[in-house]
Amino acid sequence: MPIDDTPRLHVEAQNGQRRILLSGQWVLRHLSATTLGRLREQLAACGRSADALWDLETLDGLDSSGALLLWQQWGERRPSQLRLRPEHEPLLLRLAQLPPAVQPPRRHLLAPVTRLGAAVLSGAVHLRELIALLGQLTLDLLGIVTRPTRIPWREISASIHKSGGRALLITGLVGLLIGVVLSYLSALQLRLLGGERFIVNLMGLTVTRELGPMLAAILIAGRSGSSITAELGVMRLTQELDALRTLGISPFKRILLPKVIALALVMPLLAFWTMAAAIFGGMVVAQNELDISFGQFLTDLPAAIPVATYWIALIKSVAFGVVIGLVACHFGLRIKPNTESLGYETTNAVVTAITLVILADALFAIALRDVGWSE
């Protein structure tokens, strides 16, 4: 007879007593969906009749899935008449000793309200922690400024390279493209009005006052903010921050502060670089669409942009850099030791940083609405 591993059972009647014979391999590997369905039906047909003799001695194999199938049929207790191989005994014993299942906590009816409250409270906690972080870093900054030998030059310089130098290409490219798009749209409108020459004023003001700093800040929030968050998170997970603390080195001074300082230094530079790229894009369009030569554009430009505008852009960019750095560090320190948290907090950092940058920009716009317009 060929070897047949398919789990089977059949019922015999012997002088008025039913004998249920099991054979084959009652193991998960041989329990296909169809076999499982068939066995369930057959088992159900056998019922729980107490007088039946369950003969498991002819089984070739029994594993926990097979045993569980039988156990559930038996109503979670041993049938009174059971023949069993000794090696299968421990498995049934385990099933008999299984502790009762625990139910996961039920969702409460007011859960949405509780969630809303928790979200508001967590927002408040974030705000408090951000302010505390800002305070801590300010104190650390004062600490190292009074002792210039303690300034972490190397770390600051490395951060400048990472979040500044390496971001030149992307900020330049995005600035250029936005400049082209913006001036192309304006050129169409200005030609209708016959005010072609005002392209210089339009481009100069929007780009320096608003677009340049904002574009650069949003790009850096996405690019450097996320990497700072992830880096700090991993350093926390691998206990590098703890190791620094035990060596008497403050992670705030050595890791966080240099990054924030670097961002505060780098943001204005990147903002001006983005502005230059955008204005160059505008110049190219102006020459092609409105016949305004590079020379004419550059002659008109200084008159179109009051010096105060540059100061506003400078101050705004420094503020944006600090905001991005603080938010990135804040979320980096909140990362918990699991993979989900890393992604979650990094996303949070980027979204929060961009939102705060735009919010800060709006505040600057309102506060400085009377400042820096020519005439």
Place this chain on the structure above:
Amino acid sequence: MSRDSAPVIELRGIVTRFGSQLVHDGIDLTVRRGEVLGLVGGSGSGKTTLLRQMIGLQRPSAGRVIAFGEPLFDLRGSAAARLRQRWGVLFQYGALFTALTVAENVALPLRELRRLDEAMIRELVRLKLAMVGLKPEDGLRYPAELSGGMVKRVGLARALALDAELLLLDEPTSGLDPVASELFVDLIAELRGVLGLTVVLVTHDLDTLVDLCDRIAVLAERKLVVVGTLDEVVACDHPFIRSYFHGRRGGRLLDTRR
């Protein structure tokens, strides 16, 4: 049944190269059904690499791996998937899925079969957790909330989820304190008796080796120096074995055993 007496894993002429570095130079090893085989060797001798090759995670530069009578690296698709269900692996750091709860971790291999209904999966998970000595309420916790010993237990429960015939353990007791590691060794020994498992384990820990293994394979200088029972291995005169088993700690252990 002849099929059942066939070796579980056979390695034939395994050669492994990492760049220009030769790690294994012609390794032959047979894992017999029902035995516990311990793999020892110095750091960087390629024990874990050999373990990974046994289950197809890493392809050797040359040589053949035969698992349950089938050439491991020649199988494709469903045949390979079926073969993979016959073993369970406990990774050194547990490799639990941190985004899932303990119960979901153990349930994952069962769910992936797409054969069992949810009620049965829940019961099986409860059974596996009990088998490795965890309480049902531990099932609701996340891996990040567990101690090192518990992570290993959950990893073991997941490795056993499909009632694997072959269990591979990479450093099962590393990172555990002596008490926890003794408990874990007892647990593996007990499960092996109950489930009739074949076990291959990589370890640095002499106690684990002595308490658990039927046979020991010693990896040194890119070759298997000796494969045999503890007494046979100890009797072998090789510099690595001398320093490993007859060093201060090894010697003490063997003395107390006699």
